[in-house]
Amino acid sequence: MKRESTLLTLLALVTAGLTMRPLLTSVSTLLPRLQSSMGVGNATASLLAAAPMVMMGAIACLAGGLLQRHSTRRILIAGLALLLTGTALRQWVGSGTTLLLTAALGGLGIGLVQMAMPGAIRQRFPSRSAAVTGLWSGALMGGGGLGAALTPWLAERLNTSLALSGWSALVLLALLLWLAVRLMEPARTESQQPRMRTALHRFPRAWSLALSFGLVNGTYASLIAWLPDSFMRYGWPAQASGALLALMIGAQVCGALILPLLGRGQDRRGLILMCLVLQGVGLSGFLFLPLTAPWLWAIAAGVGLGGAFPLALVLALDHLARPVHAARLVAFVQGVGFIIAGIMPFIAGQLRALTGSLHSAWALHLAIICGLMLLNLRFHPRSYHRAFPALADDAATTDNSCSGQTQESLCQQKTR
Incomplete structure (x- = not known):
């Protein structure tokens, strides 16, 4: 991998991480102002942080199917595009209901990015995935701190709508960076994606x-x-x-x-x-x-x-x-x-x-x-x-089923 490509991927990863939490923390620091200017009620105020988290969970529940049907890069770009839309629309919101809709839309985008990013890290940094995952986590949390610290300052110098929607500029930068990044997608075969015989919810x-x-x-x-x-x-x-x-x-x-x-x-x-x-x-x-x-x-x-x-x-x-x-x-x-x-x-x-x-x-x-x-x-x-005896049995059955010289390398990869 060329050094320039590595640096570009790391820059795109960190920038995307910084965009994951200002959607939540920017609102909380301006809540009294929003309640007075937009008539945000107590129930809506409670949902402004709840809705994005619920959307993240809903997307994570669909992770298996989405990752099998779409490439990691495509999911990342789609997630950032949704987050960009939800954040930018805050420039024109005039009520608590529309603000809540932008929170849900942004949360959907965040969920997609968080779901796909571990796969992107494993593809580009297979030997340094732990360190790069730590970098991603630090950027994610640090972005929340920036949203909390800078949004009130922006609101004092601009206005509430611009302070909330201004974070879309950072999301746009992350989207442009990921459009420039190329990922080598692994082949999707049944042997690489073995199915569980027992559902986890059991x-x-x-x-x-x-x-x-x-x-x-x-x-x-x-x-x-x-x-x-x-x-x-x-x-x-x-x-x-x-x-x-x-x-x-x-x-x-x-x-x-x-x-x-x-x-x-x-x-x-x-x-x-x-x-x-x-x-x-x-x-x-x-x-x-x-x-x-x-x-x-x-x-x-x-x-x-x-x-x-x-x-x-x-x-x-x-x-x-x-x-x-x-x-x-x-x-x-x-x-x-x-x-x-x-x-x-x-x-x-x-x-x-x-x-x-x-x-x-x-x-x-x-x-x-x-x-x-x-x-x-x-x-x-x-x-x-x-705690998971059936899954241990599934693994043993799958591994023991490997036979023949044509599948020898596959068995070694699966049991590695």
Whole structure:
């Protein structure tokens, strides 16, 4: 691969990552202004963060079929085009309903890009996929921080509509870069895409992993949606509230890059519990001492959330030895998980409307974290094989069926 082509692909990857979260974080920092200028009600405000997450989950549930029918590059370009449309249309929205429609459209685009990007990374960087995936994750989270920090600043100097739709310029740049990138698509044959004989939804462990992933991301979604609003209710200006959210997301990037590297062996439970404890510290601070050390609470919650996200995905991958089975389990976990995550900011918004504050929402998430600690204690490596016995049998049957010199190289590739 030529050096120029590699650099172009990395630039396109990072730029696309930066576009994945401003759709969510830009709205949360301007929520009071949107409620007064567009008449955004409490229910609509709750859905502005929920709708994109639900769309991401719905797309992840369709991952297998879409990836078999369309090339990775085509899915990436389609996703960025949808995100560009949804973000640019915010220039002309005049009501909460139309703003919600742009959130759903953008969430659909984000879901497509997030679904296809791991495949693009494996195609272009097969020997450096872990490092490049970390770069992608860091860009994704960092983009959320930029959206939180810069949108209030843009709104003060331009206007609300331009501050929200201005992020379409970054999406357009990412789209143009990916139009210039060429990917070598692997051949799609039945031997390369073996079918599962047992559906994943039949396994309780698949649902447990999806629930854990979804509730962790639900805490992130609720903080993204409501943390700036909670501090604006304390009298903070929008830019300071956005900076607090940006700090939390910056800490999240650090947690995502550093904490997974601390693991030794296959037992992820210790690190996951550490992440959950840090989330609990942050939420406890926002609940009981919000104005005492808000920056500290934001850092603790961010590091915990950032570390939990990749660890939850690696935990799912660890359960199944065959790469194709593991990839489909991760798609299932993300599909169901993002739908669960999308529900949480809506619930938090309804609690805010009923009680007049977010204290009950933070208390709910603290209780969820305690439950997640108990749930994750069950994920001992010794339980992996017992959790998916039918899939282990499928793998053995498929591998043992390889015979003859014409299929020798294929068998070696499948069992590698």
